[in-house]
Every structure is written in C-alpha cells, then in structure tokens.
Amino acid sequence: MRDFPQAPTAAFLFDLDGTLIDSVYQHVVAWRQALSGMGIDLSVWRIHRRIGMSGGLFVSALLRETGLKLSREQIDELQTHHAEAYEQQAHSVRPLPGAVELLGELTERGVPWAICTSGYARTARLALGLLGLPDDTPMVTRDMVRRAKPDPDLFLAGAAFAGVDPTHAMVVGDSVWDLLAARRAGALGIGVLSGGYGRDELERAGAFRVYADPADMLDRLDELGVRQSD
Template identity: 55%
Template sequence: MRIEPAFLFDLDGTLVDSVYQHVLAWKTALDAESIELSVWRIHRKIGMSGGLFTNQLLRETEVEIDPERIERLRRAHAEAYQRYASGIRPLPGARKLLAWFTEAAIPWAIATGGRMETAAVNLAALDVELTKIPVITRDHVRYAKPDPDLFLAAAERLDAPIEGAVVIGDSI
C-alpha cells in the first residue's frame, strides 16, 4: 500500500518572518513584569510553545513561577505581538508554495505552537483561508512542541496517516 504524503507546516519562521516580532513581544511582556532578560536569551527559545517558553525563562531567572504570572505574560505577549504585526511578512515564496500545493490537490495543513490570538496575524499575512485549510494551534492540543501533538492533530484533520506526513519547520 502506498501512502500519499501530506505536508504539515510550522508557521513562525517557516512560512512567515515573525521571529523577531515574537522576541520583541516577549521582551515587552517580561519588562512589564520587571523581569530583566537579555534579548539574546529570549531569542534562543523562540519556537517553543508559549507555556514551555515562559516556564524555562522564569526557571532560568529564578523568578517565582505561578499560574497568574504565566497568564499575565501570555496576554502581554499577545498584546505586544499585535502591535508589532505590521512588520510581519510571508517568507519569500511561501504564498506561492502553498498555492501550488492547493492547486496540485496535495493535502497540507498548518501546525503552530502559537495560540490563535497570535497565529491569526501570520495567517492573514499568508492569505490562508481558515475555512479551507486546517490550522492547528496550541489551543487545540494538550501539549505543544516538542511533543508531536500538533502534527498528529493536523494529520488527523487532513484524514492522512501520520506515517506519510512530511513536517516542515525551522526548529529541531
């Protein structure tokens, strides 16, 4: 039996140039909580889910970790990210690639560790129609990257076996 491939794309840093907007948004959120952290330390963690990212940063800085602070940071990051949204652009060829997959009737989906509140900005930059393309965000799964839940859910939404899926992303 031959398995037809399905393509599962990460979003930030893979299809859209948004990594530095995330770095700046996290810096803004951390500053609002009086948590001093160098930009380079934030940058090296971009690509993790927001919750894992926040837990690791707070653990590194030995700042008290509690659910309320994590939620405040998440909300502050999302608000700051919206302010930086005007600088977000699709990476060269991203729209053309996705259009080609669609025209060729090759199944594809987006699986991002971000929540829809920030992913929506990136999806708009790509002109992705949410009614036509499956988009799995951190809101849809129990665990985000590095766990495989996002990609398993995306393959399931495509009704494609995960064994035939090709995951395309910018992080290990």
C-alpha cells in the first residue's frame, strides 16, 4: 500500500483564568480594590471587559478611558496591589467544570498541551494545585515573554513548549484578547463561554468553535480532530 504523508501533530494551548479556572470575577474584584486604593473609581463592567490583557496594557487601557494619568512607578504599584488582593481571594477559586478531566484526557491520548496566561507566575502558579498538576507543567506566564495578549508572544512560546509549529496549535480561551492573540500567532482559536464573553463576540474575534466550558469541550473533542483512536 502506498504511504501517504501523516498529519502534523496538533497541540492545545490553554488560557488560564476563565478557561481552566473560575477566577475572572476574583480578578475583577482584585483590580477594583487595587484601583480604589489609589483613588480611581471604575465600574466593574469596565474592568471585566479588559480581563485577559497583560496587567500593564490593562491599566493603560482603563486609564485611557478615564483620562487619568499614572507614572510607570504607579502602574507597577497598582499591579502589585492587584496581585496581593487576588491572593487574598485565591481560596475561593475553583477549577471550571471538566477542566481537570479535559487535561487528563489529552495527556492520556498523547496530545501535547500547555497553559499560556497573561498573569504573572506569582498568581498563575497557584492554579497548578487546584488543577492537580505538577510543578513542571508546561506553563508560560507574563514574566517569560516580552509582550502579553493581545500580542501573540505567549502562544508562540506555548507552541515551542509543546513542540509544535504555532500553525498546528489550537488556542482555547474565554476572551476576545485570547482569540486576537491566537490569530496573530497563526493558530486556530477555540472559545469558551466560562469567562463571561458572549458567543457572538468570540466568533467575531475568530473562534472556530465555541463551547460552554471545558466539560462541553471534552464531550466534543472529536469536532477538534481528537479521536478515541488517537
């Protein structure tokens, strides 16, 4: 029988907050607390719309909307206050439905994956224990790249961790910033609704498929080319 070329290995690159762990609103509250501590009063919905960006870009975008000005030192201080406020709430964060099982299933089937988050290691690595993952889990954090989402650096680094070309990766995220970064990396975007963005928003940002949460995605892995025989 004639040998035909094999399909290249695909990998999944997962955002963290709102995608694998139910932490978006803890981040929103932490940012509001940090902002209030510096005398900046912003509505929760304005903060939520920017979750998923890097902390520095997040602050710059919010300040642009309000017309306020902060120095580089004040922005750094604000990010530190956010991290401290988030750590105070970390006990209330839980894995999203199906997240642990989804990662376990991909591992069992030999499908490479990595976690790519705009969060710094200080807060992001708290999630490894929640997800039952070892310390050497492939995770790319803000500390490790030059720019975070919506730039593609996190997902380019994640693809390198997973040992695949970015064009053979599928990015799973809950925000338009994840999907914009995925497109810029040349990867296929998959949306989940568990971070608060709507299906239409995710599809307009480039999502090939949209699932309710990791459990829904796990039930439909065959739609993404992951079959029982893999």
